[in-house]
Amino acid sequence: MAKHAGVSIATVSMTFRRPDRVKQSTRDLVLAAARALHYVPSASARGLADGRTGVLGLFSFDYLLSGEFDHPLPGAVEQPEAGLTGSVSFVREDPNEWCREFPLYVDEIQRGMELACRQLGYALMIGGPSRTAGTTMVTDIAGRVDGLAVFPQTLPTDALERIAGRIPVVAISEPPEDDRLSHVTIDNRGGMRAVTEHLIRDHGRRDLLFVGGLNPAEGRARFAGFRDALRAARLRVPRKPMVPATHGTPAGRAAVALPEQLPLPEAFVCATDDVALDVLDILAARGVRVPDQVAVTGFDGIVAGRVVRPALTTVRQPMVEMGRLVVDVLRERIADPARPPDFRQLPVQVVLRESCGCPPRT
Structure with missing residues (x-):
């Protein structure tokens, strides 16, 4: 040429x-x-010349695509396709069910990374945990990219730190104390404290129950924010959260279960929107009125919280912005390999809706 x-x-x-x-x-x-x-x-040839591939990696997990979907999804009914004799498609009887499965916060963060990569001229390679591949998939991805982003609990910290010795790694989560990775996270503790204070101050709720586990580290930060608000209001501060049992749904999603004889608090403060949406379902099945009898709040700001009734009060993460920031951190570390690990924290927003007792917005 x-x-x-x-x-x-x-x-x-x-x-x-x-x-x-x-x-x-x-x-x-x-x-x-x-x-x-x-x-x-040839990207491979360019990589040999300058040691770069022009590709970033994202090691993620997918709540929805956990199996083969050559069969109808749970809750779907057959419906003939208009104008196509003998053709059948499957549709959900309740359109809101789709929002419980997609998009979730991982999808929104991935979208932010895709937008930033497109703008900066990077390609994005996506992988996730596998029962058969174990950690081999992530090491394979790590060998093909200039930098890697990972979601919490997808890989052991020691495996990530080994990879970080070769390429920049950004974990999308709160870091443990001895972690040496770069992190992009949000104000988990402050956000949970703010929504808890709203329940206490603006709705007079005094008996509050935190529902959710303490792993990954963001769960511990959110429980700490819940306790901060109770302590400031001079209310009883629990030592541990309520960690509910879980069961698998027909779609493969893990849903929480509440004990039948659980005393009803004045508010369920849930660690995530997923937990809060399950709690709303359980309360509705038991004939408990939300927010008249009990308030419910979540954390994340996923789409499903807007479409359920009552609409879910939550703490919204700036998910797309997080994805963009992950790419920025990786790009800076690629340009300067000697740069020390970075910690970036973005603010959150309390979104007031009907489930806490606030009036619906028109």
Whole structure:
């Protein structure tokens, strides 16, 4: 192609790797030759030249795609497709059921990473835990990318730290005390304290029950914020949260279960929106009116909280912004490998809706 364009091989390489360092007229010659010869630059070759692949990795988990879907999903009914004789599609009887499964916060953060990668010229490689592959999948991904982002509890910390010795790694979570990774997170403790204070101050709720576990670390931060609010209001501060039992739904999602004889508090303060939505379902099945008899709040700001009735009061994470920030941190670490691990924390927003007793918005 260099001969076709009348330039050196080095100029061709520079045109595709660092176009800002090549004159516009020369770039035009090289690109015209590439079009004429149907030339596509090799990312692998560029990687050998400068040690970069132009690819970022995301190691995630997927609540929905955990099995094969060549059969109808639970809750679906057959419906003939308009204008297609003999064609059948499957639709949910309740459209809101789809929102319980997609999109979740992992999907929104992934979207933010995709947008940032597109803007900066990176490709994004996505993988996740596998029963058969174990940690081999993430090491395979790590060998093909310039930097890696991971969600909490997808891999052991020691495995991540080994990978971080080779490429930049950003964990999307609160770090444990001895962690040496970069992190992008949100104000979990402050957000949970704010929504708990709202229940106490604005709705007069005094008997509050925190529902959810303490793992990953963000769960511990949220429980700490709950306790901060109770302590400031001089209410009884529990030592432990209520960690509910779980069961698998037909769609493969883990749902929480509340004891039949559980004394009803004045408010359920849930560690996540997923837990809060399950609590709303349980209360509705038991004939408990929300918010008249008990308030319910969540944390995350997923789509399903807007469409359920009563709509869910929650703490919204800036999920797309988190994804963009993850890419920024990775890019900075790639440009400066000696840069120390980074910790970035974004603010959150309390979103007041009907489930806490606030009037519905028109």
